[in-house]
């Protein structure tokens with residue numbers, strides 16, 4: 777069955793009703809597997825509370841999810857995968873099929889080779905790089921973010 781057909785049959789949020797698919801549970805989140813995996817070993821870490829953005833998580837939920845992501849990575853490594861990507865989609869883009877926030881742990885996923893249109897990635901031109909830097913610094917200033925440029929202690 778195609779994943780998009782599977783989703784059409786789901787009326788309620790599929791992540792609010794998981795039970796026998798949960799592999800590891802913690803106080804505020806759980807770890808499960810993807811029913812329509814990108815690759816073998818594709819896992820998901822999902823907060824128990826239905827939120828649609830990682831910005832809506834409490835500090836305790838962030839920490840809980842981080843600890844479960846570490847366990848998920850350990851499982852993926854135990855399965856024999858040394859390379860993996862952790863992916864979380866935010867917002868309402870067409871690629872996010874379930875609105876309930878979820879973090880993907882995807883072994884051996886070659887995200888890095890292609891751009892969002894499926895074409896080989898290209899390096900920014902110097903002109904577009906300078907424009908991007910200018911835009912990002914303006915946004916950082918507008919947001920009031922303070923940049924700590926001191927070297928980190930090792």
Ligand SMILES: [Zn+2]
Nearest residue numbers: 789792826876
């Ligand atoms: Zn939900």
